Amino acid sequence: MKPYRKYKVIRKVEENSLVVSLYLAPIDDRPLTLFMPGQHLMFKLHIPGQPVPVFRYYSFSDIYSPEYYRVSIKKESAPLNNPTLANGLASSYLYDCVKEGDILEAKGPSGDFYLNPGDNKPVVLIAGGIGITPLLSMVKSIAKINPDKMVYFFYGVNGSGEHSFQTEIQELRKGYDNLTITTFYNKISLGDVQGLHYDHEGYINIKTILQITQDIHLDYYICGPGVMMNYVTGELEALGVRKDNIHTESFNNRSYQNLQEETLESLTNEESLKNDTVFSIEFLRSGKKIQWDDRYRSILEFAEGNDIEISSGCLFGDCGTCLTEVREGNVHYLHKTLASIDKGKCLPCSCIPTSNVVLNV
Numbered sequence: 331m332k333p334y335r336k337y338k339v340i341r342k343v344e345e346n347s348l349v350v351s352l353y354l355a356p357i358d359d360r361p362l363t364l365f366m367p368g369q370h371l372m373f374k375l376h377i378p379g380q381p382v383p384v385f386r387y388y389s390f391s392d393i394y395s396p397e398y399y400r401v402s403i404k405k406e407s408a409p410l411n412n413p414t415l416a417n418g419l420a421s422s423y424l425y426d427c428v429k430e431g432d433i434l435e436a437k438g439p440s441g442d443f444y445l446n447p448g449d450n451k452p453v454v455l456i457a458g459g460i461g462i463t464p465l466l467s468m469v470k471s472i473a474k475i476n477p478d479k480m481v482y483f484f485y486g487v488n489g490s491g492e493h494s495f496q497t498e499i500q501e502l503r504k505g506y507d508n509l510t511i512t513t514f515y516n517k518i519s520l521g522d523v524q525g526l527h528y529d530h531e532g533y534i535n536i537k538t539i540l541q542i543t544q545d546i547h548l549d550y551y552i553c554g555p556g557v558m559m560n561y562v563t564g565e566l567e568a569l570g571v572r573k574d575n576i577h578t579e580s581f582n583n584r585s586y587q588n589l590q591e592e593t594l595e596s597l598t599n600e601e602s603l604k605n606d607t608v609f610s611i612e613f614l615r616s617g618k619k620i621q622w623d624d625r626y627r628s629i630l631e632f633a634e635g636n637d638i639e640i641s642s643g644c645l646f647g648d649c650g651t652c653l654t655e656v657r658e659g660n661v662h663y664l665h666k667t668l669a670s671i672d673k674g675k676c677l678p679c680s681c682i683p684t685s686n687v688v689l690n691v
């Protein structure tokens with residue numbers, strides 16, 4: 331099990347009305363572990379009122395510094411079509427409650443969505459909304475160390491109110507010949523100046539990308555809303571870009587409507603699953619057999635809360651990293667998963683047990 335480490339929040343910066351950056355310094359004397367641009371930390375959050383820890387990933391949004399890590403968090407609001415639902419649990423806590431001086435626990439760096447800023451292969455970075463965090467780390471790392479690597483950076487946001495890191499991006503635009511940065515605003519507001527605040531009105535689109543890059547056969551790194559990622563990857567593949575040249579990271583931000591439907595369905599099922607039967611989960615390779623605690627949201631979080639590590643990439647059933655062999659027993663899924671589940675296996679990040687379960691992990 332990779333250890334969790336404690337960090338003090340040494341600075342909290344409001345990037346806009348929805349996004350805060352937290353600067354984290356270790357409270358021990360050991361140096362900060364190096365990370366590759368694009369990687370993330372897994373946070374173990376002790377949120378007041380929550381009976382068990384909450385686990386979430388947040389990507390590094392800056393280049394490596396030996397002094398601190400920076401992560402940037404977008405406060406996820408309740409769905410527009412149902413404002414009575416709760417705001418995002420972890421992001422609201424980090425945005426509203428965590429303050430300078432507080433201590434947070436996290437482990438990592440981890441993640442395979444990263445690039446090597448040292449090679450000279452041209453790269454296209456495509457970010458939507460808060461999906462900018464890993465890509466900002468990438469573009470800043472390249473700016474710092476490799477003037478010979480061409481970068482085409484496309485950033486789409488709803489409008490000026492959600493345009494994070496404007497000053498940093500302006501500096502990148504002005505200072506580096508190898509960076510071409512293009513911003514899309516979906517909605518233009520009074521005072522928005524084309525060429526200064528934004529370049530194009532509307533969503534990120536493949537025609538504009540191609541006009542700027544003039545070459546399709548490049549490496550692509552894409553992070554943003556699912557709709558945007560599906561659109562861009564679909565267009566690139568249709569144009570003949572090989573799948574292994576397209577790298578994506580999903581932040582789990584599915585459409586609110588889908589999440590709502592899936593969550594309500596699962597809550598109904600979850601209620602009917604609650605009974606007095608006590609289940610155990612046996613983790614074969616870890617040699618632990620533990621009584622299931624239904625305050626956890628998933629088997630993976632339960633395992634993590636009991637110091638058993640199951641590899642993960644998304645915590646939402648999208649990436650398939652946590653796929654685990656089920657030797658015995660049954661599980662129930664709390665939402666639809668994008669990753670396919672082979673027979674005899676389960677995605678522990680997205681299910682809970684409905685009987686005694688034996689997992690080969």
Ligand SMILES: Cc1cc2nc3c(=O)[nH]c(=O)nc-3n(C[C@H](O)[C@H](O)[C@H](O)COP(=O)(O)OP(=O)(O)OC[C@H]3O[C@@H](n4cnc5c(N)ncnc54)[C@H](O)[C@@H]3O)c2cc1C
Pocket residue numbers: 370386387388389390401402403404405406407408409415416417418419420421422441460463464579580581582586589590591593594643644645
């Ligand atoms: C690899 C990776 C890196 C990431 N990096 C970042 C990053 O750099 N920055 C960042 O901000 N995020 C990042 N994320 C996303 C982050 O991990 C969280 O998923 C995100 O902050 C939302 O968590 P939450 O606890 O706030 O929301 P949750 O509590 O999980 O809720 C999610 C959404 O569902 C809504 N909701 C709540 N209840 C219901 C209901 N009953 N029905 C329907 N909807 C409901 C909430 O209002 C919210 O909008 C990353 C994710 C991954 C996988």
Ligand code: FES
Pocket residue numbers: 641642643644645646647648649650651652653669677678679680
């Ligand atoms: S962690 Fe991604 S599918 Fe389970």
